[in-house]
Amino acid sequence: SQPLAGRQAAELQSKVVPSKQILHSDNMEMEPETMETKSVTEYFSKLHMGSLVYSCTGKRKG
Amino acid sequence: RMEASCLELALEGERLCKAGDCRAGVSFFEAAVQVGTEDLKTLSAIYSQLGNAYFYLHEYAKALEYHHHDLTLARTIGDLLGEAKASGNLGNTLKVLGNFEEAIVCCQRHLDISRELSDKVGEARALYNLGNVYHSKGKNVASAGTHDPGELPDDVKDALQKAAEYYEENLTIVTELGDRAAQGRAFGNLGNTHYLLGNFRSAVLAHEQRLLIAKEFGDRSAERRAYSNLGNAYIFLGEFETASEYYKRTLQLARQLKDRAVEAQACYSLGNTYTLLQDYEKAIDYHLKHLAIAQELRDKIGEGRACWSLGNAYTALGNHDQAMHFAEKHLEISREVGDRNGELTARLNLSDLQMVLGLSYSTNTSMMSESQVAESSLNGARPRAGRRHSMENMELMKLTPEKVPNWN
Numbered sequence: 001s002q003p004l005a006g007r008q009a010a011e012l013q014s015k016v017v018p019s020k021q022i023l024h025s026d027n028m029e030m031e032p033e034t035m036e037t038k039s040v041t042e043y044f045s046k047l048h049m050g051s052l053v054y055s056c057t058g059k060r061k062g
Numbered sequence: 063r064m065e066a067s068c069l070e071l072a073l074e075g076e077r078l079c080k081a082g083d084c085r086a087g088v089s090f091f092e093a094a095v096q097v098g099t100e101d102l103k104t105l106s107a108i109y110s111q112l113g114n115a116y117f118y119l120h121e122y123a124k125a126l127e128y129h130h131h132d133l134t135l136a137r138t139i140g141d142l143l144g145e146a147k148a149s150g151n152l153g154n155t156l157k158v159l160g161n162f163e164e165a166i167v168c169c170q171r172h173l174d175i176s177r178e179l180s181d182k183v184g185e186a187r188a189l190y191n192l193g194n195v196y197h198s199k200g201k202n203v204a205s206a207g208t209h210d211p212g213e214l215p216d217d218v219k220d221a222l223q224k225a226a227e228y229y230e231e232n233l234t235i236v237t238e239l240g241d242r243a244a245q246g247r248a249f250g251n252l253g254n255t256h257y258l259l260g261n262f263r264s265a266v267l268a269h270e271q272r273l274l275i276a277k278e279f280g281d282r283s284a285e286r287r288a289y290s291n292l293g294n295a296y297i298f299l300g301e302f303e304t305a306s307e308y309y310k311r312t313l314q315l316a317r318q319l320k321d322r323a324v325e326a327q328a329c330y331s332l333g334n335t336y337t338l339l340q341d342y343e344k345a346i347d348y349h350l351k352h353l354a355i356a357q358e359l360r361d362k363i364g365e366g367r368a369c370w371s372l373g374n375a376y377t378a379l380g381n382h383d384q385a386m387h388f389a390e391k392h393l394e395i396s397r398e399v400g401d402r403n404g405e406l407t408a409r410l411n412l413s414d415l416q417m418v419l420g421l422s423y424s425t426n427t428s429m430m431s432e433s434q435v436a437e438s439s440l441n442g443a444r445p446r447a448g449r450r451h452s453m454e455n456m457e458l459m460k461l462t463p464e465k466v467p468n469w470n
Contacts, residue, residue, distance in 0.1 A: 008418045013378055027327055028257065028294065029287035031250040033154050033194060034187055035114045036147035036172075038107040038132075040072045 068097040072108050075115075084115040091115065106135045106144055113151055117158075125155045146175035146184055150191055157191075162199040169195055186235040190248060193228035196221045197255050204258065213260070225255045246275035246284060250291070257295055265295040286315040286324070293331060297338070306335045326355035326364060333371055337378075345375045366395040366404055373411055386415050 075090030091112045099105055113128035129152040136144035153168030169191045176184030200221035204214060214222070229252040236244040253268030269291045276284035293308035313328035333348035349371045356364035373388035389411040396404030 009380060009382070012414050012418050013380065027290070027331065028254050029250075029290050030197075030254060031247040031284075031287070033158075034190060034247070035117060035154060036110070036150045036184075036187070037114065038110040038144065038147060040069065040076055040104055040107045040111075 068094045068099040069104065071097060072104065072111075075108075076111060079111060079115055084118050088112065088115045088119070102135055102139045103141065103144075106132050106139070106141065106148075109135060110144075110148065110151065113155070117151070117155060122155055122158050126152070126159065129155055142175055143179060143181070143184075146172050146179070146181075146188075149175070150184075150188055153191055153195065157195045157198050160198075160202065162195060162202070165195045166192070166199075182235060182239060186232050186239065186241070186244060189228050189232035189235070190244070190251075193225045193232060193248070193251060193255075196225035196228060197251060197258075200225060200255075201258060214258075219259065222255050222259050226252060226259070229255065242275055242278060246272055246279070246281075249275065250284070250287065253291055253295070257291070257298075260298075262295045262299045266292060266299070269295065282315055282319060286312055286319065289315065290328070290331070293335070297335065302335055302338045306332060306339070309335060322355055322359060323361075326352050326359065326361070329355065330364070330367065330371070333375075337371070337375060340378075342375045342379045346372060346379075349375060362395055362399050363401075366392055366399065366401065369395060370404070370407065370411075377411075377415070382415055382419055386412070386419070389415060 071090050071094035075087045075094060077087075078084075078090060079087035091108050094108050095105075095112070109128045109132035113125045113132060116122070116125035116128060129148055133145065133148035133152055136142075136148050149168045150172035153165045153172060156162075156165035156168060169188055173185060173188035173192065176182075176188050200214075200218045203221065204218045229248045233245060233248045233252070236248065249268045249272040253265045253272060256262070256265035256268060269288050273285060273288035273292070276282075276288055289308045289312040293305045293312060296302070296305035296308060309328055309331045313325060313332065316325040316328050329348045329352035333345045333352060336342070336345035336348060349368050353365060353368035353372065356362075356368055369388045369392040373385050373392055376382070376385035376388060389408055393405060393408035393412060396402075396408050
């Protein structure tokens with residue numbers, strides 16, 4: 001019946017009250033991790049072996 | 063000489079990784095390991111970089127393997143700084159793999175050695191890592207339940223509290239060091255930790271700092287992240303207008319950065335925010351935009367969410383035909399992706415709509431018996447679908463206001 005349908009529609013409408021839950025931590029935006037780095041280049045520069053490192057153009061002198 | 067060729071390969075790997083081509087870099091590092099070297103310090107650096115390259119490639123099992131090799135080697139040659147770095151990297155990798163207890167041990171080792179060596183930079187970085195591990199640990203346990211941010215079991219609260227303390231300690235040092243980039247990272251994650259703890263005002267303050275630093279650096283991705291996080295915090299402060307402003311900026315930047323997935327997320331957030339503001343036309347507009355991108359990206363989960371949201375918004379407007387259409391689509395997609403909770407929610411919505419539309423009562427009664435099953439399952443412990451999957455939080459909308467605290 002009409003009044004019943006109307007009441008049901010109103011009830012249904014009142015159910016569509018949103019919960020803030022929709023926006024929960026799922027879409028939280030985190031900052032990136034930082035990884036520690038080691039480098040072959042730095043290590044050899046420190047040992048003053050730049051010549052060995054940078055003079056390689058393929059073949060090495062025996 | 064073998065030495066040089068191992069070195070050459072490693073140097074090329076290093077160059078490639080620096081240039082951002084980790085995949086190619088990995089090949090050269092792997093080749094360098096194959097050739098081998100007598101110099102253990104060189105080998106340690108190769109292992110470390112292999113571990114990091116695999117980490118950035120999201121191949122965490124491999125990352126773990128190489129960082130572990132690096133740690134063993136650093137200890138063997140008595141390289142304390144090398145051990146600290148390897149421990150930190152191993153800790154970060156274990157965190158991503160969800161092994162929080164071991165991650166804490168490794169990150170703590172990174173911290174202890176850095177302090178022993180009076181290495182302030184290393185100490186700060188270790189504190190940030192520890193904060194991240196505790197944050198992940200807290201979030202991980204929290205996500206198993208369903209509750210608003212701020213309503214937490216004790217173990218979750220403890221972990222998040224610890225995370226906040228580590229971020230604060232990190233901030234003290236990096237502020238002394240004048241390292242703005244590090245401050246930005248710490249503020250962002252501290253803000254997210256406060257958000258989960260339910261300290262929304264503190265979250266806003268931290269994210270505002272993060273935003274400031276992002277602008278200083280012209281880092282638009284970080285700026286976008288801050289807007290999005292600010293929007294989330296303002297939702298829980300009940301300031302929906304302000305939240306919508308921040309989400310709009312998120313959307314603007316997402317479009318500038320040409321990131322469709324992030325654009326979709328921003329539209330979804332805006333749709334939900336306008337629903338909270340009871341401006342259903344705008345909500346529908348944004349949910350339709352979200353739906354279009356979800357379909358474009360073949361994101362079935364997102365598509366299901368969009369249909370569910372659209373069904374609700376049309377129901378609120380009293381447009382039951384459209385509501386019906388989207389509820390049916392929601393049911394179809396939920397079945398397709400095997401989302402049991404979504405399926406139950408969709409059935410409930412459909413039976414409600416059918417009742418309003420005065421459809422055949424024979425369908426109704428069968429539907430209602432389904433609803434009884436659904437209703438009882440909502441009150442028990444629900445199995446959790448994977449992250450971003452389930453409609454678990456949305457089912458709350460099916461309950462009556464009296465049953466739900468924090469209803470608004």
